[in-house]
Amino acid sequence: xxxxxxxxxxxxxFYGDYHALVDIDLTVExxxxxxxxxxxxxxxxxxxxxxxxxxPIQSGTITVDGVELTAGGDxxxxxxxxxxxxxxxxxxxxxxxxxxxxxxxxxxxxKTPRAEAEATARRYLERVKIPEQAEKYPxxxxxxxxxxxxxxxALCMKPRIMLFDEPTxxxxxxxxxxxxxxxxxxxxxxxxxLCVTHEMEFARAVADRVIFMDKGLIVEENAPDAFxxxxxxxxxKNFLGQIA
Amino acid sequence: MIREFSSxxxxxxxxxxxxxxxxxxxxxxxxxxxGLLIALSRxxxxxxxxxxxxxxxxxxxxxxxxxxxxxxxxxxAVVGLPINxxxxxxxxxxxxASAYLGEIWRGAIEAVPSGQTEAATALxxxxxxxxxxxxxxxxxRVAIAPTVGFLVQLIKGxxxxxxxxxxxxxxxxxxxxxxxFKPFLVxxxxxxxxxxxxxxxxxxxxHMEARMRRAxxx
Numbered sequence: 310x311x312x313x314x315x316x317x318x319x320x321x322x323f324y325g326d327y328h329a330l331v332d333i334d335l336t337v338e339x340x341x342x343x344x345x346x347x348x349x350x351x352x353x354x355x356x357x358x359x360x361x362x363x364x365p366i367q368s369g370t371i372t373v374d375g376v377e378l379t380a381g382g383d384x385x386x387x388x389x390x391x392x393x394x395x396x397x398x399x400x401x402x403x404x405x406x407x408x409x410x411x412x413x414x415x416x417x418x419x420k421t422p423r424a425e426a427e428a429t430a431r432r433y434l435e436r437v438k439i440p441e442q443a444e445k446y447p448x449x450x451x452x453x454x455x456x457x458x459x460x461x462x463a464l465c466m467k468p469r470i471m472l473f474d475e476p477t478x479x480x481x482x483x484x485x486x487x488x489x490x491x492x493x494x495x496x497x498x499x500x501x502x503l504c505v506t507h508e509m510e511f512a513r514a515v516a517d518r519v520i521f522m523d524k525g526l527i528v529e530e531n532a533p534d535a536f537x538x539x540x541x542x543x544x545x546k547n548f549l550g551q552i553a
Numbered sequence: 554m555i556r557e558f559s560s561x562x563x564x565x566x567x568x569x570x571x572x573x574x575x576x577x578x579x580x581x582x583x584x585x586x587x588g589l590l591i592a593l594s595r596x597x598x599x600x601x602x603x604x605x606x607x608x609x610x611x612x613x614x615x616x617x618x619x620x621x622x623x624x625x626x627x628x629x630a631v632v633g634l635p636i637n638x639x640x641x642x643x644x645x646x647x648x649x650a651s652a653y654l655g656e657i658w659r660g661a662i663e664a665v666p667s668g669q670t671e672a673a674t675a676l677x678x679x680x681x682x683x684x685x686x687x688x689x690x691x692x693x694r695v696a697i698a699p700t701v702g703f704l705v706q707l708i709k710g711x712x713x714x715x716x717x718x719x720x721x722x723x724x725x726x727x728x729x730x731x732x733x734f735k736p737f738l739v740x741x742x743x744x745x746x747x748x749x750x751x752x753x754x755x756x757x758x759x760h761m762e763a764r765m766r767r768a769x770x771x
Binding site for chain 2: 361363386389390392393394396398400401402403404413414417418459462463466
């Protein structure tokens with residue numbers, strides 16, 4: 310077992326001519342909670358999407374839990390099994406019940422027997438506080454409930470790392486808290502987490518480190534107190550002024 | 554030599570319905586298999602596969618079905634196979650159906666939001682599992698009404714097989730007409746039989762479309 314959860318070295322990502330990630334170096338320790346923020350188009354979503362290769366990179370290396378993602382073979386599949394992801398738009402499978410959403414991947418990729426997959430799914434649905442919705446379809450749930458199902462679905466794969474891509478941005482204000490509370494619980498249990506979010510209260514409460522990105526670069530990173538209390542970079546000061 | 558149009562003639566025409574149905578079934582099943590391959594190729598990551606499938610669709614959508622029938626019919630002889638109207642019609646209609654169903658299903662697959670593929674990919678589901686459990690079941694809901702609609706077109710399209718001498722419904726009508734010379738009566742009977750085959754399917758397509766609309770808004 311290596312000591313680092315994620316190591317990114319000199320990662321570059323282009324969309325055509327557009328340089329989306331510029332020489333990114335980032336090391337994430339096990340159990341570390343990182344919040345990534347920045348203006349739209351700064352590359353923050355792209356950054357976490359490279360960690361499970363939803364976005365391929367053009368140069369550099371990414372190593373997740375000792376497995377080098379960029380080395381080919383079935384490394385990508387291995388990494389994806391250990392990295393859970395939660396999306397802004399939930400992306401639940403609409404033709405399956407909540408329970409089936411949670412059971413599909415463990416049964417197909419981990420070959421978990423049905424009964425065990427169901428027990429695990431019900432346990433995680435309990436943990437995100439919606440066990441009574443197991444037989445419903447996603448469209449019958451509120452946005453906040455759907456996002457909690459999405460978190461449970463990711464957890465059913467027993468990931469070591471969780472990626473959150475603006476998990477509360479598509480939610481009505483009154484539902485933001487229930488999702489954040491779920492994420493805070495998860496953080497307290499020691500899950501390694503990378504969260505792209507503008508919820509600064511969340512960052513203050515759980516983040517070990519806050520990262521500010523702009524134009525594909527990591528501009529500033531610091532512990533939350535220093536990050537919010539004494540930002541050094543001008544663009545970050547501006548940004549904090551706008552969202553406060 | 555011209556005789557009366559009798560109930561025996563109606564029976565002869567009606568019994569040819571089975572060949573129309575058999576030909577339609579072969580073409581539809583073969584076309585479903587081919588169409589799935591075409592649709593998956595059209596939506597794959599491989600540029601070569603996408604281009605090949607697109608070329609296939611363009612050829613079969615850009616030429617008349619009758620020419621396709623002729624080319625396959627005479628083509629069989631060119632490659633040394635015996636001239637067989639059923640085989641030729643089955644092959645040509647299968648290729649034709651593959652192209653059209655492939656295009657319908659490509660559209661249905663692309664109508665599934667990309668977030669679905671992303672979520673399935675992030676869960677480490679393989680391409681096969683993604684397609685089988687996540688993408689295709691959702692695409693099917695979109696595709697089912699136009700697919701049944703195409704089946705109606707296909708059944709009517711089998712009438713062209715009469716021209717290469719395959720005795721299905723239309724050809725049976727021609728044979729009886731040649732003996733009785735009652736074209737309006739004969740082809741009226743033929744048309745009614747086509748209508749009896751196709752109308753329930755059209756109703757089914759409409760019914761399924763309405764059901765799908767309700768399912769989406771569930």
